[in-house]
Amino acid sequence: MASEMxxxxxxxRVQRASVERLHIRLESLVVLLALSAAxxxxxxxxxxxxxxxxxxxxTSTIGVLAIAATFVIGSxxxxxxxxxxxxxxxxAGAFVAVNLGWPSVFAVIACILAGGLAGYIxxxxxxxxFVPAFIVTLGMLGLARGLALVISQGRAIYGLPAAIxxxxxxxxFGIPMPVILLVLTAIVAxxxxxxxxxxxxxxxxxxxxxxxxxxxxxxxHHRRIIYTLSGALAGLAGLLFTARVNxxxxxxxxxYELTAITAAIIGGTNLFGGRASILGTMIGALIMGxxxxxxxxxxxQSYYQQMAIGAVLILxxxxxxxxxxxxxxx
Amino acid sequence: xxxxxxxGIRKSFGAVDVLHGVDLSVAAGxxxxxxxxxxxxxxxxxxxxxxxxxxxxxxxxxDGKDILALDPGQRRELGIEMIYQDLSLAKQQDVAANIFLxxxxxxxxxxxxxxxxxxxxxxxxxxxxxxxxxxxLPSINRSVGSFSGGQQQTVAIARALTFNPxxxxxxxxxxxxxxxxxxxVLDLIRRLKxxxxxxxxxxxxxxxxxxxxxxxxxxxxxxxxxxxxTAKTNMNEVVSRIVGGGDISAAAxxxxxx
Numbered sequence: 001m002a003s004e005m006x007x008x009x010x011x012x013r014v015q016r017a018s019v020e021r022l023h024i025r026l027e028s029l030v031v032l033l034a035l036s037a038a039x040x041x042x043x044x045x046x047x048x049x050x051x052x053x054x055x056x057x058x059t060s061t062i063g064v065l066a067i068a069a070t071f072v073i074g075s076x077x078x079x080x081x082x083x084x085x086x087x088x089x090x091x092a093g094a095f096v097a098v099n100l101g102w103p104s105v106f107a108v109i110a111c112i113l114a115g116g117l118a119g120y121i122x123x124x125x126x127x128x129x130f131v132p133a134f135i136v137t138l139g140m141l142g143l144a145r146g147l148a149l150v151i152s153q154g155r156a157i158y159g160l161p162a163a164i165x166x167x168x169x170x171x172x173f174g175i176p177m178p179v180i181l182l183v184l185t186a187i188v189a190x191x192x193x194x195x196x197x198x199x200x201x202x203x204x205x206x207x208x209x210x211x212x213x214x215x216x217x218x219x220x221h222h223r224r225i226i227y228t229l230s231g232a233l234a235g236l237a238g239l240l241f242t243a244r245v246n247x248x249x250x251x252x253x254x255x256y257e258l259t260a261i262t263a264a265i266i267g268g269t270n271l272f273g274g275r276a277s278i279l280g281t282m283i284g285a286l287i288m289g290x291x292x293x294x295x296x297x298x299x300x301q302s303y304y305q306q307m308a309i310g311a312v313l314i315l316x317x318x319x320x321x322x323x324x325x326x327x328x329x330x
Numbered sequence: 331x332x333x334x335x336x337x338g339i340r341k342s343f344g345a346v347d348v349l350h351g352v353d354l355s356v357a358a359g360x361x362x363x364x365x366x367x368x369x370x371x372x373x374x375x376x377x378x379x380x381x382x383x384x385x386x387x388x389x390x391x392x393d394g395k396d397i398l399a400l401d402p403g404q405r406r407e408l409g410i411e412m413i414y415q416d417l418s419l420a421k422q423q424d425v426a427a428n429i430f431l432x433x434x435x436x437x438x439x440x441x442x443x444x445x446x447x448x449x450x451x452x453x454x455x456x457x458x459x460x461x462x463x464x465x466x467l468p469s470i471n472r473s474v475g476s477f478s479g480g481q482q483q484t485v486a487i488a489r490a491l492t493f494n495p496x497x498x499x500x501x502x503x504x505x506x507x508x509x510x511x512x513x514x515v516l517d518l519i520r521r522l523k524x525x526x527x528x529x530x531x532x533x534x535x536x537x538x539x540x541x542x543x544x545x546x547x548x549x550x551x552x553x554x555x556x557x558x559x560t561a562k563t564n565m566n567e568v569v570s571r572i573v574g575g576g577d578i579s580a581a582a583x584x585x586x587x588x
Contacts, residue, residue, distance in 0.1 A: 195446050197434045200423075204431050207420035213382060214418045215432035215489075216403025274422040 025268035027319070028283045035287060039294035046297055053176060059289035060178035061086070061241045061253075063282060065260035066267070067189045068233035070281045071226055073264055074193070076206035076273030078133045079230045081122065081140035082237075083256035087249070088144040089115040089238030094157035094248020097164055104163035111239035112232050118144050119231015123224035141257070148250040157248035168243025178240045185236065190278035202226060206273020255306070262313040263288045270324070271317055288312075333358040333528050334379070334410075334497055339388035341374055348374045350552040351388065356497065359526040361519060363539035363560070366549035367572055372532050373415070375549065376499050379530075380412045381405045393496065403432060409496035413503055417486040421475030425467060426456035428474055429489045459488045464514070480511045487518065498522060499530045504538055516542050536568055550574055 015026050039046045065082045072079040092114035097107035118140060125136040170177040193199035205212040205222055213219050237256075242248050267284030269276040288309065295305045335355040341348050348371045356362050366372050377383040379390065381402035390398050397405055419428050430452050437448040457470050465484040467477065474485055483503070490498050500519075504512040512535075519529050519542050533539050539546060540560060548556040548571040556571040 191446075195439075195449075197436065197445065197447055200427060200434060200447060201432070204420040204423060204427065207422045208418065210414075210416070211418040211420045211428075211431065214380070214402065214412065214414060216401065216406045217432050218401065218403070270422065274420065 025280060025323075028266055028268060028280060028287065031266070032283055032287050032290065035290050035294070039290060039297070043294065043297040046294060051293070051297075053179070055286070055289045055293045056179045056182075057176045057244070058293060059285050060176070060182040061237045061244075062256060062259050062263060062288060063182045063285040064185055064233055064237040064240065065253075065256055066263035066281045066285045067185060067278060068230040068237075069257070069260045069264040070267070070269050070276045070278060071189070071193065071202060071233075072133075072230045073261070073269050073271060074206050074273055074276030075202045075223065075226045076209065077126065077223065077226065078137060079119075079122065079227065079234075080134070080137040080257050081118065081144055082230070082234045082260050083253035083258075084141045084144035084148070085115050085118045085231055085234040086238040086241065086253035086256060087251065088118060088148040088151075089235035090242035090252050091148040091152045091157065091238075091248040091250050093164070093239055093242055094160060095151055097161055098157050098159050098248070104161045107161075107164055108167075108239060111242070112235040115235020115238060116228050116232035119234070120224070120228040122231065123227030126227060127220040127223050145250075145254075152248060152250040154250065156250070158246070160243070160246055160248070164239075164243050165246050166243075168240060168246065178244060181236075181240060185233070186278055186282055193276065193278055198222075198225075203274055203276060206270070206276075208274070258313065259288050259309055260285075262309055262316060265313065265320060266316045268320070270320065331358050332356070333360075333393060335391050336375075336379070337389045339375065339378055339390070340386045341371075341378055341383060342386060348552055349378070349385075352549070352552070352554050354547060354554055356528050356530060358496065358528055359523055360545065361523050361529045361531065361543045363543035363546040364530055364532045364549060365534075365536065365539060365546060365568065365572055366555075370549040371552045372549055373501060376412060376501060376530065376532065379405075379499065380410055406432070406493070409494070410499070411490035411493070411495040411497070412499040413483075413486050413490050413501065415501040415505065417482055419474050419482060419486060422473050424473055425460070425470045425485055425488075426452040428485050429456045429459065429492055431489070433493065455492065456488070459492050460484065463488060463491075463518070479506050480508065483507065483511070483515075487515075491522075495527060497528045497530070499532075501532045502534065503531070504533060504535055512538065536565060540565065540568070548572055 045051055065086060068082055069079060089111040093107040093111035096102050096110040097104060122136050122140055125131050126133045167177050167181070172180070193202065201212065201217050201222060204215070205217065205219060209219055238252065241252050263284035264276070264281045265271060265284070266287055267277065267280030267282070269281065291308060291312070292305055295308065332355050337353055339349050339352040352375055364372050374383060378385045381400060385398065389396065392408055392410060395408070397408065420431060426449070434447045435451050436445050438444050439446040453470055460467055460470065463484060465481070467481055467484065474482055477485070503515050507515065516538060519531065522529055531539060531543060543560045546558045546560055546563065546568060547554050548558070548568065550572065555574070558567065558571070
């Protein structure tokens with residue numbers, strides 16, 4: 001008992017406080033600052049307001065996907081279809097706006113609805129057909145991408161109305177619209193995850209499905225909502241991307257699930273569920289954004305960037321699992 | 331007054347029949363021991379009471395209401411709590427989160443946004459409950475997984491008792507505990523009884539069962555094979571009912587030594 005009650009070091013106490021109070025792992029913040037400092041030293045272009053906004057803008061799509069990944073992984077699930085569903089949603093929105101010529105608001109709804117529907121199907125298959133989430137969402141990755149190509153006949157849909165383009169390119173007060181929408185989404189998501197019963201049940205479910213069930217939480221119902229939410233967020237990401245590039249591109253979002261899941265894991269989401277925070281995920285998304293931006297400024301080929309993301313994902317899970325083994329008797 | 335009554339409960343998993351028509355009744359404030367060999371169906375029977383499993387046939391009445399169609403959450407609302415053998419804790423969540431899982435108190439934020447979990451209230455009540463149980467935990471804000479087995483058990487017990495249950499089912503609550511901790515669990519059962527709370531105790535430790543229960547029900551091959559009044563029975567009879575013939579005296583002698 002005496003050894004257990006021994007005073008932990010200052011660093012350990014700050015670590016614990018940040019996890020308990022702010023729901024973030026301090027290490028991720030340190031990594032973000034160190035990475036930024038390194039990039040600032042290596043590239044003269046890194047430290048500028050326009051580049052800072054660039055990073056945020058590039059992070060906005062990934063950030064929204066990473067929020068989706070945080071909810072799903074936090075609940076003990078997995079959504080590999082994020083990138084494809086994002087592509088499908090963008091094409092669906094562009095199709096409604098351009099090919100059908102409907103008002104912009106319907107295009108926005110189409111994006112969210114297409115994403116939400118794909119997520120809803122994921123949830124139904126996971127909870128009613130008992131196909132593992134890994135397989136269901138891997139299948140959806142192919143299905144959604146294929147459908148996006150079918151709808152768009154394999155070509156990007158151009159000529160979006162100005163209102164849609166404003167969502168992607170508008171700059172009220174000099175701040176890019178996608179960044180504003182990401183921040184708003186993140187704030188709402190943070191409050192939902194950290195302060196509502198829904199959020200708490202999500203993490204409890206990821207922690208121990210048996211405990212959640214015994215406590216009377218409707219586990220399957222909850223999972224269906226999570227997957228639907230994940231799809232809808234991927235739809236929002238699709239809207240942001242489509243509006244920013246001013247085209248419904250059926251190949252948009254390829255491999256984005258890799259980056260989004262990596263951002264969530266770096267941010268402290270436990271790969272096996274039970275622990276997650278939106279604040280942490282946002283730090284994770286920024287780390288990915290700074291990494292990609294910095295490597296681009298340093299003129300590193302995008303092929304190597306792809307490798308870097310993959311390596312970071314494995315490294316992040318390794319560090320996380322190392323910490324978990326060290327801290328807990330689970 | 332009968333609090334819980336089961337009639338002809340049947341449950342099978344695929345081709346495996348686990349329960350073949352179990353009858354069981356528990357009165358308010360009564361402590362009933364449920365014993366039986368491994369695979370006799372004890373845990374399955376309890377899970378049909380809490381609603382984790384749905385019985386294939388039979389009826390379950392609790393407090394005069396038919397609860398067969400209710401889900402686990404609704405049955406908890408009526409006052410049925412269970413302390414599971416594996417404790418069923420969410421180990422990465424803290425003490426209050428586990429105690430209030432599924433029943434978090436909420437408040438309005440700025441008097442506007444409803445449904446915000448009242449963490450301060452949760453922590454306060456959780457600390458009070460832990461104190462009432464006479465237990466000591468390192469910190470109420472730590473994840474439950476970092477606690478010892480006995481401390482985790484305390485959290486599981488606190489969760490079962492916080493919402494004024496009428497019936498508490500305990501599945502092997504003493505199996506993993508040290509001697510002193512076993513005594514405190516048995517004391518707790520007596521205290522619950524004195525407060526009019528019924529307890530179903532599943533245990534392999536027949537000494538514990540004989541010392542604390544009013545009645546002992548023996549489950550054998552998926553049936554309630556015997557219903558014994560604790561004051562009028564003894565170790566030998568209970569053991570012989572559990573093993574059902576065979577080398578009874580050797581088994582009983584072994585139990586008495588243990």
